[in-house]
Amino acid sequence: MKCETCREALSARLDGETEPAPPEAVDRHVTGCPACRSWLARAERLHRTILLRPAPPVPDLTAVILERTPAPPRDGWPARIALAMVAIAQLALAFAQLLGVEDHAAGHSAESLVGHLSHESSAWNLAVGVGLGWAAVRTKAAAGQLPALTGFVALLLALSAGDLVAGQVTAGRVLTHGLVVAGLVLLFVVNRQHRLRNRPSPATTADTSDFAGTETDHETGETPERPRQHRGFRRPASRHAA
Template sequence: MRCEECREALSARLDGEAEPVSPDAHLASCAECREWSAGAERLRRTMLLRPAPPVPDLTAAILERTPAPSGERWGWRIALALVAIGQLGLAFAQLLGTTHAHDGVHLGHESGAWNLAVGIGLLTAAARPGTAGGQLPLLTGFVAVLLGLSAGDLAAGQVTLSRLATHLLVVLGLALLYAVHRGHRGHGTPLPAATADDGATTSGSTVDDPAPGQPRPRPFRRQAHGRHAA
């Protein structure tokens, strides 16, 4: 095997291409080709790798400005869960008719208080969009149950369409609440660190990019190796 053929095969190996012939036997007997192979490998590593730029250690400053994590207050959360279960039990008892309303006037006041609370919540979300997401689970559950019960009452002839029309406000409010939440969540999304126009990426330069102020290295081409054949 000639040195030119050996170096051509070595170049293909460095480029990750199929070797036309195996250069190993020739390398064992040719010191010049072994030296050429070592130089080509050093050149390839120089083109692909470079020392990382110095970066200041900001660990101490970050830890100093980061507040210590607060302990999880499970006691309050467990108490809240118990109250929620009790409230759900009361609601199911009323819906199933196991409790009796002793005062129809009070039932009207209860319904009015709920409608007032819904209105205050929607008004708060309009003024402070960040609170919209916290209201969605409650109001969504209310509207879903209300629509299901209203459909059953309408089928049984226990409610008129004019009375059901008053529920359109809370349905519309839920839809707008969701729109406000989506709009607020998408507001202020950070822009990409770089655009496609300047050729940069958000993850930084690749290993093939030159250091600042340095010329871009020429690609390692197999055709150039054959010119130095012995």
């Protein structure tokens, strides 16, 4: 019997497994081989050390993990559906302006309308409707539309109030701007819901010194060093040199 086969059988015997060779032949080889007897003695000492070594104490963090686990996020469908309805109404208003239906229904004469400005207004209403609809589908896009739409609504309300007081526009025409105002409010709601859904959990932002900073390594007895946090802007990795 070779020493490799004998030591493999002895290792299996220590682990309580089936030996790959007859036990009698293994014992005869160990009796006549000083190298295998020395190997067996070292293996037995190591085996006893592993079996008698106590396991390091591990705290039960189940309650802490469950407490810090955020609740399942809600999709905020009511606000998104309402924003989609406002987008559809805004698109209908834009198409009505482009086709001239609204102007004829209001009784305005063709001479009193500036064609190019009317087309610009219709194009803007169309763009607002498309943007609101896209924000209802992809809530992440709501944040990008808020600055422009907020400035537009603020200026529009101020100018519309002045025109209404001066009698240059009817109250019905001013009320049509309520769609874009409602769209702006719903944009704020959808954007807030999106930010709440994607907000990092408290476990990632809280101080982890209670666990990592106070415990010591059981092997070396040293306190592990906390990783340095990168502050500032970090450039994205290149596709070819990640």
